[in-house]
Amino acid sequence: MLVEATVGKVRLLCRAILAASLSTFVFASAAVALHAQADCLTCHGDASMTDAAGYSIAVDGTKFGASVHGSLQCSNCHADIKGYPHPDKVATVECATCHSDQADQLKGSVHADSKDHPCTSCHGNAHEIFPKTDARSAVYPLNVPKTCGQCHSTDGMAGKHGLASVYPNYIDSIHGFALSKEGLLVAANCQSCHGSHGILSHTNPKSPTYKANIPKTCGNCHAKIDADYEQGVHGKAIAKGNLSAPVCTDCHTAHAILQPTEAAFRMQSTPICGNCHKDKFSTYRDTFHSQLGSLGGYVETARCWDCHQAHDVRPASDPGSPINHANLVTTCGRCHSGANLSFVQY
Numbered sequence: 001m002l003v004e005a006t007v008g009k010v011r012l013l014c015r016a017i018l019a020a021s022l023s024t025f026v027f028a029s030a031a032v033a034l035h036a037q038a039d040c041l042t043c044h045g046d047a048s049m050t051d052a053a054g055y056s057i058a059v060d061g062t063k064f065g066a067s068v069h070g071s072l073q074c075s076n077c078h079a080d081i082k083g084y085p086h087p088d089k090v091a092t093v094e095c096a097t098c099h100s101d102q103a104d105q106l107k108g109s110v111h112a113d114s115k116d117h118p119c120t121s122c123h124g125n126a127h128e129i130f131p132k133t134d135a136r137s138a139v140y141p142l143n144v145p146k147t148c149g150q151c152h153s154t155d156g157m158a159g160k161h162g163l164a165s166v167y168p169n170y171i172d173s174i175h176g177f178a179l180s181k182e183g184l185l186v187a188a189n190c191q192s193c194h195g196s197h198g199i200l201s202h203t204n205p206k207s208p209t210y211k212a213n214i215p216k217t218c219g220n221c222h223a224k225i226d227a228d229y230e231q232g233v234h235g236k237a238i239a240k241g242n243l244s245a246p247v248c249t250d251c252h253t254a255h256a257i258l259q260p261t262e263a264a265f266r267m268q269s270t271p272i273c274g275n276c277h278k279d280k281f282s283t284y285r286d287t288f289h290s291q292l293g294s295l296g297g298y299v300e301t302a303r304c305w306d307c308h309q310a311h312d313v314r315p316a317s318d319p320g321s322p323i324n325h326a327n328l329v330t331t332c333g334r335c336h337s338g339a340n341l342s343f344v345q346y
Contacts, residue, residue: 037061040074064127077126093126095119105198116157122147139196142179144189145170152190169256186221193217209254212238214247228312235311246276260310263299273304307331 043049044059051057064070075081080091096103099119111117123129124138124147132139138147149167151157158165170176170190178187193209200207208217215235219226229235229248237245251272252258258265270293274281284290284304292301305313307323314321322331328344336343 037064037074059127067127067129068131069127069129102197105196109197109199110201111197111199117151121151139191141185141187141189141191142183144191145176145179148190166255169253173255173257174259175257188221192221211243211247211249212241214249218248225311228309232309232311232313233315234313266299266303267293269303269305277304302335306335 041059041061044057045061047058047060049056049058069077077093077097078090079097080087106112106114120126122139128136130137130140134140135142137143145167149171152163152165153167154165157163171180175188178184179189195208200210202209202211204210205212207213215226215229215238219229230239234245234247238247251269260266260269270281270284270290274284285294289302292298293303309322312320316323316325318324319326321327329339329341332339332344
């Protein structure tokens with residue numbers, strides 16, 4: 001018993017010594033890093049400092065110290081700079097040295113060209129990068145649209161590469177409004193649908209925005225709607241590989257998504273369905289409902305999805321369909337309280 005107690009005390013003593021040594025090492029390392037930073041900031045702390053080409057090479061020491069890289073020595077990233085004076089041509093910093101996983105994802109993405117899309121184009125000033133959970137970060141959920149919008153807007157890379165300008169559409173959409181006006185961090189931003197580093201073209205079958213994958217991508221947030229959609233004729237057609245069937249973006253668009261209860265969406269919803277169902281659309285336009293909507297401007301008149309449902313769309317032969325003959329009185333009765341068998345035969 002005495003031996004065991006002695007051994008136990010020795011183990012505790014060893015652990016204490018090891019912990020103290022490790023703590024000393026950490027503090028010493030931090031001290032070395034701070035000393036190295038201080039040396040560099042002697043010059044680079046001057047806010048007006050520029051290189052020979054006139055580009056700013058100033059570093060705000062306070063912001064850098066608070067950033068994710070604040071514990072590093074400058075030479076950890078600027079590996080070719082060993083002292084002063086510096087080389088005439090300084091090597092480009094390789095973020096992949098530490099961030100290899102992200103670099104591998106980036107290689108196969110639409111942003112693989114690092115000349116057009118360096119890491120700092122999304123994460124901001126390399127000396128002021130904060131965790132994505134920090135409101136100061138360029139990739140904090142509330143800031144993501146603005147960050148992506150620097151390129152994917154009218155005057156950004158979108159024009160250079162012939163891409164659509166999506167930022168103005170997104171920011172005015174139901175998602176953009178929820179994020180920018182309501183501050184809802186759970187609202188969909190660019191990353192929610194496209195990912196972050198491994199962003200693929202919508203033509204790539206592995207992309208979350210490839211047509212066949214869109215229902216599941218939207219379903220990450222709209223799970224109930226996705227479940228309804230998959231039960232309907234459209235969802236079953238997509239599951240069988242029929243890419244001519246509509247998915248979420250065919251009806252709601254990808255970026256300029258409106259609130260479905262808005263007058264603007266209701267007024268355009270029937271023509272959207274009519275893009276595919278041209279024969280049904282032509283007969284609908286002859287009905288009282290259509291005349292009230294298109295000529296009278298009545299928003300609340302029945303549209304396609306008021307009768308067929310919006311997502312769980314089924315053929316009339318399906319007993320679960322609201323337009324099945326057995327269900328018509330109930331369906332029409334939602335708006336017409338006195339509906340009966342004679343009424344629905346009209």
